[in-house]
Amino acid sequence: MERDPNAPALGNPDGNATLVEFFDYNCQFCRAMLPVVGALLDTDRSLRLVMREWPVFGEGSVFAARAALASRSQGRYPEFHRALLQQKARAEQASVLRTARSIGLDARQFQRDMDRPEVAQHIEQSNTLAAAMGLVGTPTFIAGADSRFGAVPLSELAGLVAAVRKS
Template identity: 40%
Template sequence: MTAIRTFLAALALAVTLLGVTGAQAGESLDEAQEARIREIVREYLIEHPEVIVEALQALEAREQAARQDSLKDRVVAHADGLFNDPTSPILGNPDGDVTIVEFFDYRCPYCKRAHRALAEVLEADGNIRVVLKEFPVLGKDSVTAARAALAAVHQDGYLAFHEAMMANEGNLGEDRVLALAASVGLDTAKLQQDMASEEIVAVIRRSYALAQALDITGTPAFVVGEKVYPGALTADQFREIVRQARGDS
């Protein structure tokens, strides 16, 4: 903010110098004085374009802070659906002292990257609870994969299936989804039957509604405490967020 402060100081000095005569006479600046001030401002900005950059950065910071304040209120309003929905699968420690809510899509490469980073953190920290929100936004195959994963809950096979689909790097069409299901020991005939249930459709609809309420439009996205973190976080970023959530100094 140094450049902006310097600019404001220079502008204040220009106004003072140009307006001193008028101020002494109790008059406002005349047109010539106002034109000169505009010229001084223009010349300064041409010579110091970094002022514009800093001004834009300051504006962005204010807008981001206002957005986070708004999101905080919305996270609080939807806390029960985010953190306590019994239909949302759980990773890590179900009784962990920090909860991370993850919105993801099995076909999203950034989700897979974040999944690996989060797995690293979970392996080292046994006191984190992760709430998974199936949020298929990348087309029909994504919806099929999400419905299949949720159907696997009825066979107590969600976590193994979830890991298999997250590890998959290629196509994830229905045939591949069913092959992965079979590879982790799921009954694929039952899986297909359960995938069509209204219960599973409702779970995904609730994820869409929560995402919309929090302005989450892409994957992955994470909610921790009262904050929303969009994008593929690194292991170090996860650790820092967890540290902050615990109030560690």
Template identity: 35%
Template sequence: MPSRFLPPVAPALAGGLMLAAALLAGSLGLAAPAAAQQSTPALDPGQKAAIEGLIHDYLLAHPEVIVEAVQKLKERQQAADEARQQQAVKQNLAALRDDPKDPVLGNPDGDITVVEFFDYQCGYCKHVAPGLQQEVKADGRIRMVMKEFPILGPASIVGAKAALAAKRQGKYQAFHWAMMQNKAPLDDKTIYAIAAGVGLDLDKLKADMADPAIEKQLSDNYDLAEKLDIRGTPAFVIGDQLVPGALPMEQFRQMVKQARQG
């Protein structure tokens, strides 16, 4: 913990106290003070007991120090995680934006690319879908790359395969938005009913769903999500910024604007 949180001590104990503080900081995952990282003579049992007693008593009297240290650790870990994710995004931009197998909504020649990882059984995905559809249409310059990421069970996988197969009949967009509007529990019967409702040839759809290439595409999406440490849906990449979770449309618009300016 930072030395400013430690009580005044006798000079003879200062070096040992710094070492103990360094060890305590290390146990919390915090950086040790530079002075404490230097070689320090071994403590005799009496000195060790005195130092441990000082720290014990101080922490009992000031437990907020531990709370502050843990909070600081969480902040550092979060910042490190975000930095790693953003670096991974930059290293995988081609796979995110330019895979010709991915369905594209909005303007295919748009000036900004937004990528969405989603699942047809994800309530948050369905919650943002109407606003997203409206925003993409109203903007007119957003290229929306859809990454099928079925992580919520077998029905999600069937739905994702059906969507990718629908792309081969030129009806991905109609099927996608119909699936997002569906409120019933998702199962094979519901999926095929939705497919029939948007005019898909079901025999061809089922044959295409069995194509190993579609299974490979989903596997590639899983691998890409793992590289980016995406663990849930929805997750967006706007420009080169990864944003997990259901975005309010005002934030979505602002991030699109910033990506354009960037």
């Protein structure tokens, strides 16, 4: 899970600690955690953040997850991920496509890439991992054998990462 080549990673790709986030673009708490996670990455330059697209809030969430994963082929995942979590509208096909255009994604390539096998594989694997671990919702943050669910303070996330480094 921490070194899955089919999972987008933010922060330091060679970081000495890994935090995994299971999230959904239509989750209000995931949206609220965007600046907290950003602050953690800004202050911890040795952290690798693995993103697990886990669309649990319906069809719009699935479309948004597929779109975000497709943006990797254009090297725009971090920017698109942030834009999707910052949009005020619910993530649905129309709002996701509007956001893709706003950051300059190539529309033809983007739509083709959404159907790539690795996109579906990532989402299927997220579902399988979440079920195996008994996750109850988004966001869920996992570091080592410990996890936190929901909107948590920066200090708690930093503590989770620090505990992994100690072990």
